[in-house]
Amino acid sequence: MSELTDVKSPVALIAGGGVLPFAIAQSLQKRGRAAVVFAIRGFCDPVRVADFPHHWIALGQLGRLFRLMRSENCKDALFIGSLIRPSLKDIRLDWETVRAIPEFTKALRGGDDHLLKGTGRLFEARGFHLVGLRDVAPDLLMPEGCTTRSRPDDDAIADIAKGRDVLSAISPFDVGQGVVVVNNHPVAVEDIEGTDALLARVARLR
Numbered sequence: 001m002s003e004l005t006d007v008k009s010p011v012a013l014i015a016g017g018g019v020l021p022f023a024i025a026q027s028l029q030k031r032g033r034a035a036v037v038f039a040i041r042g043f044c045d046p047v048r049v050a051d052f053p054h055h056w057i058a059l060g061q062l063g064r065l066f067r068l069m070r071s072e073n074c075k076d077a078l079f080i081g082s083l084i085r086p087s088l089k090d091i092r093l094d095w096e097t098v099r100a101i102p103e104f105t106k107a108l109r110g111g112d113d114h115l116l117k118g119t120g121r122l123f124e125a126r127g128f129h130l131v132g133l134r135d136v137a138p139d140l141l142m143p144e145g146c147t148t149r150s151r152p153d154d155d156a157i158a159d160i161a162k163g164r165d166v167l168s169a170i171s172p173f174d175v176g177q178g179v180v181v182v183n184n185h186p187v188a189v190e191d192i193e194g195t196d197a198l199l200a201r202v203a204r205l206r
Helices: 020-030 062-071 095-107 112-124 154-173 195-205
Strands: 011-015 035-040 054-057 076-080 179-182 185-189
Touching: 011 020, 020 035, 020 076, 035 062, 054 062, 062 095, 095 112, 154 179, 154 185, 179 195, 185 195
Parallel strands: 011 035, 011 076, 035 054
Antiparallel strands: 179 185
16 A cells, blocks of 8 residues: 555545445545545445445446546545455456456465455556555544543553564564553464454453
């Protein structure tokens, strides 16, 4: 992912569920940048998306997505919103997707970071590139520093430092994005099950 390429062209928001796609679209509009929502059928909110320029796409319709993005002059794209594993009956493979299966297969042979970079290469090979939330809506990011009334004490700060060290050590292996540290001892690391499962394991450890 990289910064925006052309501030005059609309940003393509490839939108799943939740409110974040619309918050980003509003943030872009406030700063004078157009956004087009490419709403994933079955996930994106059909009521909320009606307030923005949008097109509906089904999972598996890469060809339709690319054609619509070109017709809207979108050069930058952002995947945003929640998705769950779809039913096979909900996937609509078009010819462009079938052609991209070898690229997807290669991208899937790794963790989330490997998949994201592989998807980025797929888009870039077709004239688009992926951007991040920091690039399109920095106002939606948490500000630096403590944002709560309670501040971490010295022990908590030491645990945070230990957690950063653990994540720095395992990040080259693309294992997970989270770690739990208690009394300067790492007790759980996120794995393929995800963050919710990580926290559930920690609760059982108590």
